[in-house]
Amino acid sequence: MNLHQLTAHELHGLLKNKEVSAVEVANDVYSRIDAVEDKVKSFVTLTEEIALQTALKVDEQIKNGEAISPLAGIPVVIKDNMCTRGVKTTCSSKMLENFVPPYDAFVVNRLAEAGAVMLGKANMDEFAMGSSTENSRFFATKNPWDISTVPGGSSGGSAASVAADQTIYSLGSDTGGSIRQPASFCGVVGLKPTYGLVSRFGLVAFASSLDQIGPFTKDVRDNALVMNAIAGHDSMDSTSAKVEIPDYTSYLTGDIKGMKVGIPKEYFAEGMDPQVREVIQDAIKRFEELGAICEEMSLPHTEYALPVYYIIAPAEASSNLARYDGVRYTYRAEGAEDLIDMYKKTRAEGFGSEVKRRIMLGTYALSSGYYDAYYLKALKVRTLIKQDFDRAFEKYDILLSPTAPTTAFKFGEKADDPLQMYLSDVCTLSVNLAGIPGLSIPCGFANGLPVGLQIMGKHFDEGTLFRAAYAFEQSTDFHKQKPRL
Amino acid sequence: MSETNKFDFEIVIGLEVHSELHTNTKIFCNCTTEFGGDPNTHVCDVCLGLPGVLPVLNKKVVDYAIKAGLALNCKIAEFSKFDRKNYYYPDLSKNYQTSQFDLPIAEDGYVDITVDGVNKRIGVTRLHMEEDAGKLVHSGATISSSSSSFVDYNRVGVPLIEIVSEPDMRSVDEAIAYFEKLKSYLEYTEVSDCKMEQGSIRCDCNISLRPWGQKEFGTRTELKNMNSFKALRRAMEYEIERQAEILRDGGRIIQETRTWDESKGVTLSLRGKEEAHDYRYFPEPDLVPIIISQDWIEGIRQSMPELPDARKQRLVDTYGLPEYDAAVITSSKALAEYFDECLKYFSDAKVISNWVMGELLKHLNASERSIAECPISPEKLSDLLKLLDKGTISGKIAKTVFEEMYETGKDAETIVKEKGLVQISDESAIAEIVDRVVTANPQSVDDYKAGKERAIGFLVGQVMKETKGKANPGVVNKLLVERLNQ
Numbered sequence: 001m002n003l004h005q006l007t008a009h010e011l012h013g014l015l016k017n018k019e020v021s022a023v024e025v026a027n028d029v030y031s032r033i034d035a036v037e038d039k040v041k042s043f044v045t046l047t048e049e050i051a052l053q054t055a056l057k058v059d060e061q062i063k064n065g066e067a068i069s070p071l072a073g074i075p076v077v078i079k080d081n082m083c084t085r086g087v088k089t090t091c092s093s094k095m096l097e098n099f100v101p102p103y104d105a106f107v108v109n110r111l112a113e114a115g116a117v118m119l120g121k122a123n124m125d126e127f128a129m130g131s132s133t134e135n136s137r138f139f140a141t142k143n144p145w146d147i148s149t150v151p152g153g154s155s156g157g158s159a160a161s162v163a164a165d166q167t168i169y170s171l172g173s174d175t176g177g178s179i180r181q182p183a184s185f186c187g188v189v190g191l192k193p194t195y196g197l198v199s200r201f202g203l204v205a206f207a208s209s210l211d212q213i214g215p216f217t218k219d220v221r222d223n224a225l226v227m228n229a230i231a232g233h234d235s236m237d238s239t240s241a242k243v244e245i246p247d248y249t250s251y252l253t254g255d256i257k258g259m260k261v262g263i264p265k266e267y268f269a270e271g272m273d274p275q276v277r278e279v280i281q282d283a284i285k286r287f288e289e290l291g292a293i294c295e296e297m298s299l300p301h302t303e304y305a306l307p308v309y310y311i312i313a314p315a316e317a318s319s320n321l322a323r324y325d326g327v328r329y330t331y332r333a334e335g336a337e338d339l340i341d342m343y344k345k346t347r348a349e350g351f352g353s354e355v356k357r358r359i360m361l362g363t364y365a366l367s368s369g370y371y372d373a374y375y376l377k378a379l380k381v382r383t384l385i386k387q388d389f390d391r392a393f394e395k396y397d398i399l400l401s402p403t404a405p406t407t408a409f410k411f412g413e414k415a416d417d418p419l420q421m422y423l424s425d426v427c428t429l430s431v432n433l434a435g436i437p438g439l440s441i442p443c444g445f446a447n448g449l450p451v452g453l454q455i456m457g458k459h460f461d462e463g464t465l466f467r468a469a470y471a472f473e474q475s476t477d478f479h480k481q482k483p484r485l
Numbered sequence: 486m487s488e489t490n491k492f493d494f495e496i497v498i499g500l501e502v503h504s505e506l507h508t509n510t511k512i513f514c515n516c517t518t519e520f521g522g523d524p525n526t527h528v529c530d531v532c533l534g535l536p537g538v539l540p541v542l543n544k545k546v547v548d549y550a551i552k553a554g555l556a557l558n559c560k561i562a563e564f565s566k567f568d569r570k571n572y573y574y575p576d577l578s579k580n581y582q583t584s585q586f587d588l589p590i591a592e593d594g595y596v597d598i599t600v601d602g603v604n605k606r607i608g609v610t611r612l613h614m615e616e617d618a619g620k621l622v623h624s625g626a627t628i629s630s631s632s633s634s635f636v637d638y639n640r641v642g643v644p645l646i647e648i649v650s651e652p653d654m655r656s657v658d659e660a661i662a663y664f665e666k667l668k669s670y671l672e673y674t675e676v677s678d679c680k681m682e683q684g685s686i687r688c689d690c691n692i693s694l695r696p697w698g699q700k701e702f703g704t705r706t707e708l709k710n711m712n713s714f715k716a717l718r719r720a721m722e723y724e725i726e727r728q729a730e731i732l733r734d735g736g737r738i739i740q741e742t743r744t745w746d747e748s749k750g751v752t753l754s755l756r757g758k759e760e761a762h763d764y765r766y767f768p769e770p771d772l773v774p775i776i777i778s779q780d781w782i783e784g785i786r787q788s789m790p791e792l793p794d795a796r797k798q799r800l801v802d803t804y805g806l807p808e809y810d811a812a813v814i815t816s817s818k819a820l821a822e823y824f825d826e827c828l829k830y831f832s833d834a835k836v837i838s839n840w841v842m843g844e845l846l847k848h849l850n851a852s853e854r855s856i857a858e859c860p861i862s863p864e865k866l867s868d869l870l871k872l873l874d875k876g877t878i879s880g881k882i883a884k885t886v887f888e889e890m891y892e893t894g895k896d897a898e899t900i901v902k903e904k905g906l907v908q909i910s911d912e913s914a915i916a917e918i919v920d921r922v923v924t925a926n927p928q929s930v931d932d933y934k935a936g937k938e939r940a941i942g943f944l945v946g947q948v949m950k951e952t953k954g955k956a957n958p959g960v961v962n963k964l965l966v967e968r969l970n971q
Contacts, residue, residue, distance in 0.1 A: 089537075322573065323536070328533070
């Protein structure tokens with residue numbers, strides 16, 4: 001049995017019935033990692049010792065007849081921007097190459113309580129800035145479907161590891177599409193939850209008002225299960241919402257008859273791959289066949305999402321990343337003459353070019369004399385974008401769009417053209433700006449590569465997203481297809 | 486103020502006061518705010534700004550800021566928020582300070598001061614909350630001349646309020662009076678312990694001069710690094726003279742930040758307008774806005790203690806104290822409480838006030854002690870005043886006893902008994918000594934009879950000397966006059 005190919009809910013059944021042990025599962029997945037990691041390169045750090053210890057503990061519980069949680073003994077991979085106590089957390093940056101946090105992120109804590117088996121830390125674009133994982137200071141992660149193409153980003157390692165069956169599920173973070181776009185490129189399920197639903201405590205901040213942690217899974221049910229474990233209020237995060245957390249699996253009914261679905265026409269603009277368009281249109285047809293009422297509609301301020309995002313996110317980043325200065329736990333450049341020189345050399349050497357670009361963009365946007373024209377204006381337009389969605393959700397239960405305008409692109413294809421790279425997130429940025437949830441599910445193939453369908457919903461209405469996604473998934477088998485590695 | 490009138494320019498002063506709030510824990514984490522402690526022992530992941538940590542606002546800080554705002558007659562904002570003030574310096578663990586920019590918690594208040602009997606209202610522009618920075622210890626004199634520096638983050642995240650005044654002060658005395666009043670408000674409301682020497686209250690000063698009659702303000706300089714009232718006064722006086730000299734010579738003042746050099750007694754340029762930081766303020770995305778309900782404000786208003794002005798008025802109205810006495814006694818909360826305590830044991834408020842303002846403050850100042858460290862309790866002082874009131878001891882002796890009490894901490898009665906200081910009021914005993922003194926000093930008797938009334942003072946002194954000061958001065962005076970007029 002290829003345990004590594006299974007989902008969490010499938011493995012849970014096997015573990016509960018003592019058909020397999022958690023140690024067997026962990027060993028099987030590590031064998032898979034050994035077999036394909038050279039090609040995919042998902043991991044910055046592997047934590048085999050911790051994983052086997054946890055697995056043993058879970059096996060002990062099962063042996064003793066104790067009830068185990070749905071994620072107990074199930075392998076997971078954590079993006080390397082979530083703090084793990086005693087385990088390096090690098091953000092794929094030279095700056096934090098040797099940073100070992102003395103504490104766990106909230107989500108890591110929650111998963112540990114659930115008995116999750118942490119296999120390792122996933123590669124990413126440096127400080128989560130990028131859309132291809134080419135900006136990792138260590139190495140690029142490959143798309144398991146075609147290793148000459150990128151896995152997307154910034155959570156490329158998290159997405160690729162799930163697609164390559166190097167883990168059962170993983171956690172990523174999404175500031176402008178960093179979960180959904182790589183989920184789309186790698187053919188897995190990826191959720192960016194509502195802002196405030198999952199605590200950001202211990203997530204190394206990129207843009208605080210946009211960052212959210214979410215799961216990558218092999219199917220929708222697993223995604224709902226992981227959300228059951230990580231969603232909920234955290235007193236350590238002031239922006240964490242106090243909302244009732246439902247059992248998300250209760251939404252997996254398969255029934256979407258009468259669901260009102262909006263198709264925002266702005267998401268089908270120029271620059272979209274015609275084959276991707278076709279796949280998305282087929283998916284919409286499938287929704288209609290399942291009884292949903294689909295209708296073209298408009299989110300008029302969509303075109304401003306990109307410029308607004310590239311003012312707000314870098315502005316916050318320029319401040320969030322100021323603490324990496326060589327004084328405390330970071331990389332420190334050698335041979336500095338004085339304090340200012342130390343700052344300059346440390347940051348020049350410690351950060352890669354995309355991070356520096358965004359720090360400069362953000363610093364500029366916040367500078368006196370430019371603040372009103374850039375940052376303040378961007379905040380106002382952000383409100384307009386939010387209002388577009390508020391209005392849409394008065395009428396529609398969900399909105400459907402492509403997750404990305406193209407399938408995975410080749411290495412180097414956009415690396416030298418930041419604007420082209422930024423455009424690959426054009427379908428996902430608005431969701432972060434509005435703070436609403438967005439889910440990407442596999443919905444077909446174009447050019448032999450996976451295509452993702454983005455489902456957008458109301459604030460804290462993840463349940464409806466899961467309902468819609470599950471109904472679609474049940475009537476298709478895209479999620480069951482595996483890359484040949 | 487008469488001095489100002491003589492001066493050839495009008496002085497314009499505004500103050501920015503930073504005060505640490507006396508909460509148990511820091512503004513965004515649970516670390517203690519206690520002063521001292523080995524370097525980097527009062528710290529945690531949050532105040533050290535480790536990657537991924539988030540701030541959580543201490544509600545007590547908001548309570549205290551509201552309290553201070555109400556004491557300064559400010560309007561409390563229903564909607565307020567935090568912003569990030571971005572600048573690089575190693576004493577900041579995040580290289581930004583979480584502060585408040587355009588929506589401070591309190592605005593538009595005032596403080597009333599009295600200088601040379603003249604009342605004046607000083608505007609308070611705003612009061613906002615922020616976090617304190619850490620401390621740097623350089624191997625050399627300054628950061629640029631040091632080969633290494635150590636950073637102590639114990640103070641990082643200690644809550645501060647910054648209180649900005651209007652440029653309403655027109656003399657150094659007014660500025661000092663304003664600062665003293667502000668300090669007493671913060672002490673009365675117990676939001677800060679206001680220990681200047683520990684840096685828990687700090688004052689920056691904006692100063693400019695303008696020709697009399699001119700409406701526009703002159704170019705100002707900002708003074709920093711004054712660590713005592715004395716330093717504040719000296720720095721302002723120096724800076725006023727420095728600016729005046731430049732203006733008299735037809736020069737122009739440069740807008741800049743200047744630092745007070747205590748050892749040299751001068752202000753030195755720190756940075757010019759061009760080098761001023763661009764703080765790139767923007768709303769703190771890790772914190773939610775602060776919404777303050779009327780109920781919250783009312784709750785705090787109800788819990789407010791009596792403030793200096795009200796207390797002063799109470800002393801005037803209830804005990805008939807002169808305005809000046811009442812102002813001195815209420816200038817510090819601890820002193821006012823000492824006074825009130827005395828009244829529990831002794832009913833003559835004016836006598837208490839004379840002794841508190843006289844002997845007590847004189848001794849405290851001379852020994853550089855605060856009222857909290859006073860070795861004479863209110864009860865013991867009252868006992869002394871009772872002995873005086875009953876005529877057991879004379880006023881002169883009482884001062885001697887007071888001194889002894891201050892030195893030894895003994896009570897008045899013990900000292901009086903031990904040293905045999907009981908006053909002699911027995912007329913026959915005193916008459917005998919009067920006889921002797923009159924006989925021994927014929928010259929003074931002649932002087933007196935020739936109309937030099939002052940001569941009686943000398944004779945009284947001689948009688949007191951004979952009795953080692955124990956004779957009742959009233960009786961001595963009466964008997965002497967009778968004897969000389971025979």
